[in-house]
Amino acid sequence: MCMVTPPTSNPAGTDFTSVEQGTAGKCKETLVTCKRTDDLTCNKVSIQTSTGVLIDAADTKEASALLLCQNDGTYSFGTITNIGQLSCVYEECASCTSCDISKLTLPMPVAGANFLNLDSTTADGCKQTSVTCERTDSQRCGTVAVVGSNGPIMGNLASTVDGNTVTVSLTCQADGTYSSGSLNNINQLDCLYETCAVPNLCAECDINAISLANLPTGAIFNPTDIPSGNCKVTDASCARNDGKLCAQIITTVDTLIGQWRFYGYSSDAGHAYLFCGENGLYDIGAPSAIVTSITCEYINCI
Numbered sequence: 536m537c538m539v540t541p542p543t544s545n546p547a548g549t550d551f552t553s554v555e556q557g558t559a560g561k562c563k564e565t566l567v568t569c570k571r572t573d574d575l576t577c578n579k580v581s582i583q584t585s586t587g588v589l590i591d592a593a594d595t596k597e598a599s600a601l602l603l604c605q606n607d608g609t610y611s612f613g614t615i616t617n618i619g620q621l622s623c624v625y626e627e628c629a630s631c632t633s634c635d636i637s638k639l640t641l642p643m644p645v646a647g648a649n650f651l652n653l654d655s656t657t658a659d660g661c662k663q664t665s666v667t668c669e670r671t672d673s674q675r676c677g678t679v680a681v682v683g684s685n686g687p688i689m690g691n692l693a694s695t696v697d698g699n700t701v702t703v704s705l706t707c708q709a710d711g712t713y714s715s716g717s718l719n720n721i722n723q724l725d726c727l728y729e730t731c732a733v734p735n736l737c738a739e740c741d742i743n744a745i746s747l748a749n750l751p752t753g754a755i756f757n758p759t760d761i762p763s764g765n766c767k768v769t770d771a772s773c774a775r776n777d778g779k780l781c782a783q784i785i786t787t788v789d790t791l792i793g794q795w796r797f798y799g800y801s802s803d804a805g806h807a808y809l810f811c812g813e814n815g816l817y818d819i820g821a822p823s824a825i826v827t828s829i830t831c832e833y834i835n836c837i
Contacts, residue, residue, distance in 0.1 A: 537604035539565055540620045548573035551623055556601070563604040569623030570597030574660070576709035578627035584618045594710070598623075629711025631661035636705075639713070640723040647672035650726055662707040668726030669700035677730030685720040692716065694727075736815030737766035745817065746828040753777030754833055757804070767811035773831030774804035782835035790824040805831070 539553040550572050556564040569582050580598040581591035589612045592598040602610040602618060610618040642650045651667040668681050679701045680694035692715045693703035705713040705721065713721040742758045750756060757772040773786045784805030786797040799805030809817040809826055817826040 537563055537565070537602075537608055537610050539567060539602070539610070542569075542622045543620075545623065546625060548575060549623060549625060551621075565602045565604070565610065566599055567602060567621060568597055568599040569625075571625065571628065573630070574632060575625075575628040575630045577625045577629075578710065579624075580626075581624045583622045583624055584615065585620060586617065587615050589613075589615060589618070589621075627710075629709070631659075631707045631709050631711075632656075633711040634662050634664065634705075634707035634713050636664050636666070636713075639721065642668070642724060642726040645726065645728070647674060648726065648728060650724075657706070664705045664707070664713065665702055666705060666724060667700060667702040668728075670728065670731065673733050674731040675699050675734045676728050678727065679729075680727040682725040682727050683715060683718050683721045684723040684725075685718060686722065688718065690716070690718040692718065735765075735813045737811045737813050739815045740767055740769070740809075740811035740817050742769055742771070742809075742817070745826055748828070748830045750831055751833060753779060753836075754831060756829070756831060761808075769809045769811070769817065771807045771809050771829055772804050773799075773807075773829075773833070775833070775836060779803065779836040781833050785832040785834070787830040787832065788819055788826055789828045789830075790819060790826050792821075792824050795819055795824075 553567045582589045582600050589600045636652050649671050653665045655663050657663050681692045681703045683692045693701050695701040705715050755776045757774045759770045761768045784799040786805045786807040788795045797807040812818050818824045
């Protein structure tokens with residue numbers, strides 16, 4: 536009578552099963568299966584005997600073979616006869632949780648820049664790693680990109696224009712390698728910084744960022760930008776909108792290094808001229824005199 540001789544032992548996370556397929560009027564058949572019971576997927580799973588390989592399956596968790604009982608009381612499978620002891624062989628098994636970003640060739644350190652990575656888990660339980668290339672200084676670049684390679688193929692995984700940082704997600708595959716988009720088996724990452732320089736922000740100052748004290752009824756703060764090459768100059772005007780003229784309008788500008796007062800006489804407006812610096816902050820003509828607040832005072836308005 537045909538008997539299946541199972542493997543003497545099974546590696547951790549695996550199992551062997553044999554199930555007789557009872558069909559009346561036919562010789563006994565038995566389905567034998569070698570399979571992984573963990574989350575690993577193997578490059579190859581095979582069922583072997585001393586006289587050869589019964590079957591092997593690629594990129595899978597299991598392999599099965601249907602054995603046929605012969606008249607001599609032994610099993611056969613295809614051209615292999617007299618099957619005795621069986622064994623399960625699992626080759627190059629990995630998991631979609633086993634990817635390790637540190638095993639990749641990572642970007643070389645660059646002054647004023649940083650490479651960051653953060654692991655997370657997707658809805659299907661696989662590992663996902665977010666990688667970021669960023670400038671840590673004040674430079675902005677024409678292009679910042681994360682570039683990946685698997686040896687013969689290199690690809691731009693993500694990029695940003697006129698910025699200082701870019702992030703892309705790498706997904707761990709069943710074979711334990713990372714992929715992103717159409718690029719698989721990623722083994723190297725690089726950060727690309729092109730055309731980087733400290734930006735001149737002298738046209739980007741925001742007057743609304745400066746604190747302004749409450750104005751009395753009939754008074755307004757009426758800032759107006761004045762053309763001055765590529766940089767911004769702003770007339771920070773304390774004015775009236777009720778038709779009154781004031782004997783004196785005082786515009787007080789507080790800065791990091793002191794206080795300045797600007798006077799308007801017999802007028803409906805007083806003016807203080809603020810200069811937008813390369814750092815994107817207003818000053819009153821000296822880079823250290825950064826403006827922090829403005830106060831409008833109206834005297835004897837009729």
